[in-house]
Amino acid sequence: MSQPLAATASEHFRPVALEHASRLINHGPTVLISSAHGAHRNIMAAAWSMPVEFTPPRIAVVIDKSTWTRELVKQSGSFGIIVPGAARMDLTYAVGSASGRDEDKFARHQIAARTGPVLGMPVLEQGCAAWLECRWLPQGQTEDAYDTLFGEVVSAAADVRIFENGHWNFTEDNADLHTLHHLGAGKFVVAGNQLQARQD
Numbered sequence: 637m638s639q640p641l642a643a644t645a646s647e648h649f650r651p652v653a654l655e656h657a658s659r660l661i662n663h664g665p666t667v668l669i670s671s672a673h674g675a676h677r678n679i680m681a682a683a684w685s686m687p688v689e690f691t692p693p694r695i696a697v698v699i700d701k702s703t704w705t706r707e708l709v710k711q712s713g714s715f716g717i718i719v720p721g722a723a724r725m726d727l728t729y730a731v732g733s734a735s736g737r738d739e740d741k742f743a744r745h746q747i748a749a750r751t752g753p754v755l756g757m758p759v760l761e762q763g764c765a766a767w768l769e770c771r772w773l774p775q776g777q778t779e780d781a782y783d784t785l786f787g788e789v790v791s792a793a794a795d796v797r798i799f800e801n802g803h804w805n806f807t808e809d810n811a812d813l814h815t816l817h818h819l820g821a822g823k824f825v826v827a828g829n830q831l832q833a834r835q836d
């Protein structure tokens with residue numbers, strides 16, 4: 637397997653406090669799931685993920701048993717969640733439309749990844765809003781019955797141009813980082829029409 641490109645750290649990414657990590661996927665963006673074990677690395681798209689606990693921060697994601705990702709997660713005990721921006725729409729669809737068993741998606745799409753600081757999961761920053769590293773929490777029954785895997789978030793970071801001090805801020809200026817929501821068959825909408833509810 638060819639060596640994937642290494643990325644330098646984005647100057648815009650900063651660590652996210654773990655108590656705020658659930659906010660990174662609270663609004664239901666389509667995410668990328670990264671995995672790595674031994675010499676292998678992989679990445680797939682996932683529309684189905686959600687937070688399930690604030691403290692400790694835990695999340696759930698549906699990873700079909702047919703995917704290579706599922707095998708790698710079970711082998712390594714870890715996975716990464718990347719929140720791609722609109723700039724990464726084509727990549728998101730592409731890595732969700734082919735299996736890493738058949739091709740090295742990092743090489744095929746020239747994905748430059750960094751290595752996550754705690755679990756060593758591949759993380760993407762260019763064109764992405766945020767990433768999280770998760771330690772897999774085995775739950776045999778829900779995995780077998782519903783393809784749902786749980787993970788505890790152990791590190792997270794986000795691009796301060798769109799997520800700062802624990803809060804998203806979608807503006808016209810950061811449209812490339814607006815998160816993606818899959819409608820089906822490669823059609824997406826981006827989150828962006830930010831509204832503020834009355835606080836009284």
Ligand SMILES: Cc1cc2nc3c(=O)[nH]c(=O)nc-3n(C[C@H](O)[C@H](O)[C@H](O)COP(=O)(O)O)c2cc1C
Pocket residue numbers: 666678679680681682683684685698699700702703704705706728729730731732733734735736737818
């Ligand atoms: C936009 C999009 C969303 C997807 N969401 C999910 C999902 O939530 N869960 C899942 O198991 N597969 C989902 N898929 C399909 C996987 O990404 C696909 O099966 C992928 O090829 C698996 O790659 P792998 O075998 O390299 O792990 C999605 C695909 C796309 C394009």
